[in-house]
Amino acid sequence: MGKPIIQIRNLMKSYKLGGETIHALNNVSIEIESGDFLAIIGPSGSGKSTLMNMIGCLDRPQSGTYLLDGKDIGKMNDNQLAVIRNQKIGFIFQNFNLLTKLSALENVELPLLYAGIPTKERRERSIESLDKVGLKERARNLPTQLSGGQQQRVAIARALAGNPSILLADEPTGALDSKTSQEILFLMKELNELGHTIILITHDLMIAKQANRMVSIQDGQLQENGGELFGNFAIY
Ligand SMILES: Nc1ncnc2c1ncn2[C@@H]1O[C@H](COP(=O)(O)OP(=O)(O)OP(=O)(O)O)[C@@H](O)[C@H]1O
Ligand SMILES: [Mg+2]
Numbered sequence: 001m002g003k004p005i006i007q008i009r010n011l012m013k014s015y016k017l018g019g020e021t022i023h024a025l026n027n028v029s030i031e032i033e034s035g036d037f038l039a040i041i042g043p044s045g046s047g048k049s050t051l052m053n054m055i056g057c058l059d060r061p062q063s064g065t066y067l068l069d070g071k072d073i074g075k076m077n078d079n080q081l082a083v084i085r086n087q088k089i090g091f092i093f094q095n096f097n098l099l100t101k102l103s104a105l106e107n108v109e110l111p112l113l114y115a116g117i118p119t120k121e122r123r124e125r126s127i128e129s130l131d132k133v134g135l136k137e138r139a140r141n142l143p144t145q146l147s148g149g150q151q152q153r154v155a156i157a158r159a160l161a162g163n164p165s166i167l168l169a170d171e172p173t174g175a176l177d178s179k180t181s182q183e184i185l186f187l188m189k190e191l192n193e194l195g196h197t198i199i200l201i202t203h204d205l206m207i208a209k210q211a212n213r214m215v216s217i218q219d220g221q222l223q224e225n226g227g228e229l230f231g232n233f234a235i236y
Helices: 048-055 078-088 104-114 119-132 148-161 178-193 227-235
Strands: 004-017 020-033 037-041 063-068 089-093 166-170 197-202 213-218 221-224
Touching: 004 048, 020 048, 020 063, 020 197, 020 221, 037 048, 037 178, 048 166, 048 197, 078 089, 089 148, 104 119, 104 148, 119 148, 148 166, 148 178, 166 178, 178 197
Parallel strands: 037 197, 037 213, 089 166, 166 197
Antiparallel strands: 004 020, 004 063, 213 221
C-alpha cells in the first residue's frame, strides 16, 4: 500500500439532453492507493456508473485529468485504452453478464481468447481462476445451472483471469440476497488481501462499510467517508 494507482483531478463529465445539461461528474478528485479496497456509495443517478466507466477507461475525461499508474488516460486513443483495460482492469457487473450458451469455464476463457492467449494457457489460467472463487467443480456447468451467487463468482473468475491489478465492481451484489451478497463480499476481501485493488460501487451501506475506505457521491460530487450524506441513505 501507499503508492497511488489512480489519480483523478477535477474530472468533469456532462451529458446534453434536450437542451438540458446533466453534470454526471462534477469536479471529482480522488486518489486511490494500490492495494486499497474502496467503496463508492450513492443514490440512483448520482454518477456512480459514470465514474466507474471513467475509472475503467471506457470513457475519457471531458476536462480534468485521470492518471492510471502515472499514465494520462485523457491522452490515449481508443486502441491504447483497450490495451490498458485488458491489462489492468477486471469488470464485475450487477447482472453478471455471462453468455448463457457458454459453460462457466468458456465464459472465463473468453477475455483471454480475445487477448490472444494460446489455448492451453487459456484453459489453465481459467481453471485456476475458477478455483480461486471456489467453483472449479462447476466448470462445465452453464450459467442457468448455477445459482445467482455462483454466477457472480464465475463473473469474478472471468474478471480475474487476466490477472488485473484493479477489480471494478458496479453493484456486484445488487441482484443477490443478503447472505449471498455477504459471501461475495468475503470473496472480494480475500482477493483484496491477495493484492488486487478493489473499487466497489453500491447502494448498500452495510456492504460499503466493510471496505477499507468509503466515499459517497451525490449529484456528481464526491465526498470522503460518505460525510453528511449518510442521513439520506435510509431511503434506499
Ligand atoms: N448516456 C447518457 N446520456 C444522458 N444522460 C446520462 C447518460 N448516462 C448517464 N446519464 C445521466 O447521468 C447521471 C448519472 O448516471 P449514472 O448512470 O452514473 O448513475 P448511477 O449512480 O450509476 O445510478 P444507478 O444507481 O441508478 O445505477 C444521471 O442523471 C443519468 O441520467
Ligand atoms: Mg449505475
